[in-house]
Amino acid sequence: MKKTLLKIFVSVLAVCTGLMCFVGCGGDFNPDSITLTTLTKEVEVGGFIAETENYVYYINGVGDSNGDNKYGVPVKGSLMAADKADLTKTCVVVPKLFVATDYKAGVYVYDGYVYYGTTNTDLNSSGNVAKDELVFAKSKLDGTETEILFNAGALSTEYRIVKAADKTVYIIYYSSADKAIISYNASTKEKITVAKTDDEAAESLDAYKFVDNEGAVNGAVVMFTSTVYSEEFNQAKKDSLGDKYSRATESYNKVYAYKVGDTVENCYAGKLVVDGNKNIPTKFSFVSVNGKYVFVKETDGTDKAITVTYAVNALDLEKTKILNASYVEDGTLINDLNAAYKVVDGYLVKLSLVDSIEGENGAYNTVMKADSVSKLLFTEGDYVYYVNSSTFLARKNMMNFENENAFEQVISEGKIADSWYAPEIRDGNVYYCDASEYGNSYIKYASVSDALDIERDEDTDEIVSVKFAVHTLIGKVTDADTASFAETEINDYLKELTDNKIVFDTDDEGNYVLKDGKPVCTPLDKANEVYENLGNLKDLVSETTKTSLKNYNKAKELSVELFALKDFDELSETEKTALKDTFEKVYAKTEALKKDKDYSYNTVTGMVETNAMYYLNLANKFFNTDKK
Numbered sequence: 001m002k003k004t005l006l007k008i009f010v011s012v013l014a015v016c017t018g019l020m021c022f023v024g025c026g027g028d029f030n031p032d033s034i035t036l037t038t039l040t041k042e043v044e045v046g047g048f049i050a051e052t053e054n055y056v057y058y059i060n061g062v063g064d065s066n067g068d069n070k071y072g073v074p075v076k077g078s079l080m081a082a083d084k085a086d087l088t089k090t091c092v093v094v095p096k097l098f099v100a101t102d103y104k105a106g107v108y109v110y111d112g113y114v115y116y117g118t119t120n121t122d123l124n125s126s127g128n129v130a131k132d133e134l135v136f137a138k139s140k141l142d143g144t145e146t147e148i149l150f151n152a153g154a155l156s157t158e159y160r161i162v163k164a165a166d167k168t169v170y171i172i173y174y175s176s177a178d179k180a181i182i183s184y185n186a187s188t189k190e191k192i193t194v195a196k197t198d199d200e201a202a203e204s205l206d207a208y209k210f211v212d213n214e215g216a217v218n219g220a221v222v223m224f225t226s227t228v229y230s231e232e233f234n235q236a237k238k239d240s241l242g243d244k245y246s247r248a249t250e251s252y253n254k255v256y257a258y259k260v261g262d263t264v265e266n267c268y269a270g271k272l273v274v275d276g277n278k279n280i281p282t283k284f285s286f287v288s289v290n291g292k293y294v295f296v297k298e299t300d301g302t303d304k305a306i307t308v309t310y311a312v313n314a315l316d317l318e319k320t321k322i323l324n325a326s327y328v329e330d331g332t333l334i335n336d337l338n339a340a341y342k343v344v345d346g347y348l349v350k351l352s353l354v355d356s357i358e359g360e361n362g363a364y365n366t367v368m369k370a371d372s373v374s375k376l377l378f379t380e381g382d383y384v385y386y387v388n389s390s391t392f393l394a395r396k397n398m399m400n401f402e403n404e405n406a407f408e409q410v411i412s413e414g415k416i417a418d419s420w421y422a423p424e425i426r427d428g429n430v431y432y433c434d435a436s437e438y439g440n441s442y443i444k445y446a447s448v449s450d451a452l453d454i455e456r457d458e459d460t461d462e463i464v465s466v467k468f469a470v471h472t473l474i475g476k477v478t479d480a481d482t483a484s485f486a487e488t489e490i491n492d493y494l495k496e497l498t499d500n501k502i503v504f505d506t507d508d509e510g511n512y513v514l515k516d517g518k519p520v521c522t523p524l525d526k527a528n529e530v531y532e533n534l535g536n537l538k539d540l541v542s543e544t545t546k547t548s549l550k551n552y553n554k555a556k557e558l559s560v561e562l563f564a565l566k567d568f569d570e571l572s573e574t575e576k577t578a579l580k581d582t583f584e585k586v587y588a589k590t591e592a593l594k595k596d597k598d599y600s601y602n603t604v605t606g607m608v609e610t611n612a613m614y615y616l617n618l619a620n621k622f623f624n625t626d627k628k
């Protein structure tokens with residue numbers, strides 16, 4: 001285990017010291033490492049990753065929204081680029097915080113610019129930096145130009161950024177201040193209200209759902225329902241009743257869809273998808289959004305109260321009746337209406353949402369055993385990727401459905417984040433956010449073609465575990481996080497010391513392993529190695545860890561001295577007498593330790609090797625030191 005941990009730490013140091021560009025002190029930015037050109041291929045909008053023909057763009061770990069967001073300062077949470085031909089060539093290209101909390105929005109790169117939400121750096125009315133506000137900005141991909149577009153309000157603002165057919169980029173978002181869905185034209189700087197909660201209008205915005213990127217890029221960006229009023233607005237009544245004023249509503253509502261560039265139709269900028277109308281009063285409500293589909297439930301407004309669920313395709317706004325509505329929920333992975341996956345009773349099943357499948361269960365076919373699946377992510381080729389019960393990223397080959405004992409392949413080294421940083425595959429690499437204490441929420445990748453590390457039982461030769469063998473941290477790690485990685489590893493090594501005491505290595509026969517005539521304590525030696533490798537970053541290690549390391553080293557020093565008195569009670573009188581000088585030196589050191597203000601005598605002596613102080617006390621009685 002520790003060999004692996006040390007390897008991780010060394011790789012982190014390599015990333016920190018081997019980067020090809022840097023963010024310097026005072027906000028200076030120097031994007032001089034890779035030539036960010038040849039953007040001939042239209043970018044693919046992604047989650048935390050987007051790409052052009054030559055580069056992968058990714059958010060460099062989970063940044064702190066409360067951090068300093070002055071241009072040039074952020075490293076963690078900034079946007080970085082990696083050369084596809086050599087992913088070790090990386091560079092911070094937009095040194096701003098990508099920390100908006102609409103985790104489905106992702107990274108948007110269009111025509112040499114990246115569009116994104118970031119924290120406000122202006123002062124609020126109280127004179128403090130408004131870090132809780134979201135502003136939208138655009139930056140050139142070579143880092144030479146950044147423009148703040150507008151303030152959108154809360155960091156939790158929901159939004160999508162989409163390029164229209166005429167290459168105009170729009171930012172569509174929900175404004176909690178205006179209670180409205182707004183479309184912003186990044187070229188003209190103009191805003192239009194797509195829909196608004198307005199009790200003075202004929203219709204008022206009710207619920208809304210932003211479509212996932214794969215649908216929003218070429219189809220509807222947002223779908224919403226409207227409340228339809230059955231009586232006209234009366235200003236006199238509102239003036240008289242104030243907040244108590246309300247209007248009667250119809251027993252039906254409407255569903256609209258907005259695509260960038262849509263003009264106003266009826267009350268809204270968008271297309272009317274379904275109309276409940278007065279003749280057959282029907283109300284519509286949103287069930288979920290999954291890929292390019294928005295699932296809508298239709299409820300009969302009469303006494304029958306019949307419900308039907310439909311899938312509205314964001315690309316063409318076609319409405320399809322769902323046969324197996326019970327499977328339209330967040331836990332279902334929907335590749336297509338005829339190819340949906342869900343875990344049922346510990347098995348992954350494949351089903352059609354619109355047709356009945358002939359299978360052993362009628363509605364679905366069993367694919368494979370999936371008792372360790374916690375959250376389905378996506379399918380790629382023959383594999384289904386998921387978060388397992390230990391919160392690790394894993395996959396299974398769906399073609400092995402007949403083998404119930406087919407082992408899952410664990411991809412990530414530790415626990416992962418799967419919100420904004422949901423794992424993605426690009427060019428044969430699986431990118432994921434390592435949320436473990438050894439990942440500190442930075443991005444790693446593993447090649448799906450690399451050899452697997454297969455562990456077998458020594459006695460039965462049966463497979464125990466299957467793991468991806470090679471993981472690479474991509475990006476730039478801050479000094480503070482580098483020290484944090486080291487501190488975690490140091491403390492893990494120290495935890496190997498049984499009962500918090502110095503434990504010397506022993507060979508197969510139980511004898512101490514010696515080096516230069518002195519016993520070896522590998523966990524402490526490894527902890528010291530990690531600490532020394534930090535160089536000038538040692539000051540970033542907490543005082544608690546540094547004190548613990550210092551005390552253990554003092555305890556080891558004392559334990560080595562006490563080693564000469566080992567098994568004192570088993571020595572002959574002659575052998576004991578011969579150790580008088582040695583004993584007196586060690587005894588003097590323990591007495592001096594009592595007066596040393598840099599150490600706690602009880603703490604250090606409590607850490608020395610088991611029985612070491614016992615043998616010292618035996619020697620003390622033998623030489624009658626206390627009575628002299």
